[in-house]
Amino acid sequence: MRFTFGKRAAAITAAVSAAAMMFSACGGQSTQGGASTATGGTLTIAMQGDITTYDPWSAQSGLNGSLFVIGGLYDSLLNLDESGQPVANVATSWESADSSHYTLTLRDDVKFTDGTALNAEAVVKNVEYAAKVKTPGECNSYLTGVTATAKDDTTVEFALKTPSVGFLTDLGSCASFIVSPSALANGEDLKTTPAGSGPYILDTSASVAGQKWVLTRNPDYWNKGAYPFDTLNLQYFADATAAANAAQAGQVDMIQSVDATNDTSGLAILHTSTDFRGLMFQDITGKISKPLADVRVRQAMQYAIDRDAIKTALYSDSGELGYSTPFTSTSEGFTDALKTTYTYDPEKAKQLLTEAGYPDGFTVKVMEVPAIYGDAAQAIAGQLAKVGITLELSDQSADFFNQLKSGKWAMVTFNWTIGTNPVHTYEGLSSKTGFWNTFGNTSPTIDGLLAELAQDKDDAAYKATLEKIAKAFQDESWYLVPVLVSGATAYNDKKLSVTHTQGAPISFLYQIKQVG
């Protein structure tokens, strides 16, 4: 399930997307999967993040929440369907010669609220701006090494320095919210004044910085039917319980991010992101914990944990079994063989430890952040103790980042959200400069496979490479992850019908429809 190269496939995809879009734009009372095209009313969303800027090229880690606002104020070149495939939006069709060159054809009737046309030149200016903006946003890196050229008003070409099969998915996720070029000259103003062409405009008189953001319909928007609500009322909630209470009292229709096990809000739970969360072997070269340098020891620890027991006891339905590789059971590249690589087998664990020269086990210092993986870390420690391995868990929440960088901890509890484009997920994890990889570990095998992945031109080859990556993460045993934990959005299913794109942190605005 991924974008396939070639003009024919692209044309079909675009045609289907355009048809779907026209269907949704027609209005009426038709129903699609429980959702209808009913319009009007207000959608109130409780957000857990403050909106610190209206510049999509500076949107930081609050993107989970700011995606609602940015997605309301700006048009994206592409949208995504539930499986992460690009869907037409401002770009009506696309084609690619290879994974380094993409050509997008744009609509010719989209205008920014300041009257400027959203054309190919505007896209070029945005790509240039994304590379030089003072505080780059979370998605700007997707455009690193990307050059955009306007062939004519409605045709824009992208040339990628590093090939990327998932480039169109990146554009659809968050890397193509286009800002009016006239506003880019003074990017600082974008912090407080949006300049987009999206379905909504900011109601500055009703919005209060840091508290609530009220968006009303853009009267000139070209695709009103895709956005059923007349008003968006986005409210910041610093406290999750307060948001749940507001939902129960009928004051909010949706909570951006909730604990997937927590149904106190009385709302329906939609599993969204998947977190690859667990223990990470930082010291795989044995700088401070010699045993961990031996891959057999790390593999022994995989055999010593009972994944089923941990999932059942701690995560129930809010997680799925993890096999120490950053692939969900629905990820492309996941195979059933991954499930049996490390079955629960303490005897095998002891045997591997003996072969590695540690028949009596060993002790290792683990930097723990209970908020990230507290209960499970304790459970894993308990199970490893049965094969003689002692995890000395130390809560370092208070000084998390300094301790992570300190090089004192052979293992750490970690969390990595699996995104829409698998390449970024695996690159981010295995990169020498990755956030969690503070020991600067490298894997020539995984790096080589990622380079191969970027060049794969057909689905079969792409899938085969992903399968190899999934297995390589297991074999090299960088991680001890018994459960993949789901993130979730809560919504009022009597009022809303919400879908979600695999890997996206939250649903996109165009995926939120009215019921009835």
Next chain:
Amino acid sequence: MIKLVIKRLLLAIPTLFVVATFSFGLIKMVPGDPAVFILGQTASQADIDKLHDQLGLNRPVLEQYTTWLTSALHGDLGTSILTGRPVLQALEIALPPTLSLALLTTLISLILGVGLGVFAAVKRGVWDGAIQGVSSFGLAVPSFWAAYILVMIFALGLRIFPATGYTPLSQDPTAWLIGLALPAISIAIGNTCQILLQTRASVLEILSRDFVRTLQATGIHRTTILAKHVLRNAAIPVAVVTGISFIGVFSGVVVIEAIFNTPGLGNLLLTGVRSADFPMVQGAILFFAILVIVVNLVVDLVTGWLDPRVRF
């Protein structure tokens, strides 16, 4: 009286300096890196270092402090590390909800506390015992617990009041009152009991004075004695307790505002602490300190007005 005001205002300068210095030191001692909070999991070390540089977080702590202090003396409390917005602007937006909450809480506490306190002192007997008993319980009830119970009953159950939110007074006075009712009552429970017990004790003490007996002997009506003589004399300690309660509201708002999602100083402070946003925390603490100084001054002025003996 003017001398008192001038003296207090002059004393406020070193007080604020000490508060600012200590709070800065405390914030710097608290571990946490706002750059990590802002950039999230995709950040590389280079990104984090770049942001440290932009935010000035890699400069020596003393230099950071003197820069902040110099700006503060010029009326500039800096910009929030997290949002990039001016701190003063954020505080100005957050001040009205907190002040509204504090004033409404104090008003409720004062009316109920003084009313029931006088009633208990005058009636004595079963009523006095019952009121004292309830007050002891009320004093022991934590405001956050009361808040959750009130939300459960009146917001989620009966749906009389909203569970969260705040409407500015200028926008809709009724919505303002309804929105603040539950948070104000949550804090007012304890404060009412405090004022009630103080009022009761003061009134009883004054009632036992000789001059009251003399007034009664002259045939003046009991209500007149109570209103004109007893209450005025009993009001001094009550004013002091009310002032303390008012100040106490500011310590309670951090939790209460979070529970009710009231966009006040407490919520701002909480978000600032969570994200290690020191200019915001510093600004909020300074605002709280100024509020406390002003309230103390008002209490002193009221006390002086009530009792000429304590005038300067």
